[in-house]
Structures are given as structure tokens and as C-alpha cells.
Amino acid sequence: MTLTKIRTAAASTLAAAGLLFTLAACSAPATQPSASAPASTAAASASADAGPCAGVKVIVDSGALKQAAADKSVCVPLDSPMAASAVLEEAGVKTEGSTQYPDAVCRVNGVPAADFDITHKGGTYREECKDMSAAFAYWSLWVKPASGEWAYAQEGVATLKVNPGESLELLYTVDGEPAAPAA
Numbered sequence: 001m002t003l004t005k006i007r008t009a010a011a012s013t014l015a016a017a018g019l020l021f022t023l024a025a026c027s028a029p030a031t032q033p034s035a036s037a038p039a040s041t042a043a044a045s046a047s048a049d050a051g052p053c054a055g056v057k058v059i060v061d062s063g064a065l066k067q068a069a070a071d072k073s074v075c076v077p078l079d080s081p082m083a084a085s086a087v088l089e090e091a092g093v094k095t096e097g098s099t100q101y102p103d104a105v106c107r108v109n110g111v112p113a114a115d116f117d118i119t120h121k122g123g124t125y126r127e128e129c130k131d132m133s134a135a136f137a138y139w140s141l142w143v144k145p146a147s148g149e150w151a152y153a154q155e156g157v158a159t160l161k162v163n164p165g166e167s168l169e170l171l172y173t174v175d176g177e178p179a180a181p182a183a
Helices: 003-027 084-090
Strands: 055-061 072-077 095-097 105-108 118-120 123-125 137-144 167-174
Touching: 055 084, 084 167, 105 137, 105 167, 118 167
Parallel strands: 055 167
Antiparallel strands: 055 072, 095 105, 118 123, 137 167
């Protein structure tokens, strides 16, 4: 087995495990950041690609959907840990949950729209955001330490804490592609 196939298999396994963790998290009571949660030192900068980020780099990648309207890359200044949901809000990223699971990310910046046909191996699918997203088409949440590799988040946006120097990515995956964020 080639190294690429091993990495792809490992990423798929992590993605499946992460989905299970997300499902488990949805059954637990949601926690909201407290009023005493640390505030960012300034508004999010327009682009995280311009250089090092003194905070958390936030990336939204519509991946397999190829809908640039959802894509974004910004730096959110941060000097202490903060809930991922608050960091996304600071970055101007709007997430929507489903009717049944409000803390599970169903749409990001309006993508995928309710009337958008998502092409997958089994045909087409429309995300209605009534229940959990389909196992073959969903937003995945990834975290990357300052000097490390991307890892599938083990918690959802409501409970995950991110630290200065980390990167946070929402990536849309269809039929397992892309399997992980780009380096």
C-alpha cells in the first residue's frame, strides 16, 4: 500500500470517527461561551494569507461543492483560548445548524443552499437542514496546531476551544473528497 493510500485511509477513518464524535456531541447539552469568555484584541483581518497570524487562522473551504461564495480565509487576533463558535463569529463566518441538531453545522455562509443539487455517487441530494447532514455530504471541522498537521476536530463548534497559533477549517466533503484540508 502506498503512503498516499495509507494517508487517505487514515484521513477517512478520522473523518468517520469525527462524525461519530459530532453525533455524540449533539446528544449532549450544548454549552455556550460565557460572558467572561476572552475577547479578541481586534477585529478579524481581511486575509490570513498575507503572513503569520497572531491569533487563529480561520478557513472556510467549500471543497467538493466549489462554491467560492462560501470560501474565506481570515486571521482572528486572539491571545487566549476561545470557543470555535466565537472565533467563527469574529471571522464573519455564519454557521447554521439543522432543525433537529442546532449545534451540528449544516450550512456555512448559506452553503449549500436548500435548492442546490449536490452531485454524489448515488445521484443528487439537497441539504434541507432538518436532520443530521448526509454521511456522504457534510461540513467537517478541522484543527491544526501552529507547527503540526491537520486533525479532524473531536468536538463541535459549540464546545471546541481553539488556541492562539492554531488554524481552524470548515471543509465541505462529498463522497469523502477532499479527505482533509490542503496543507
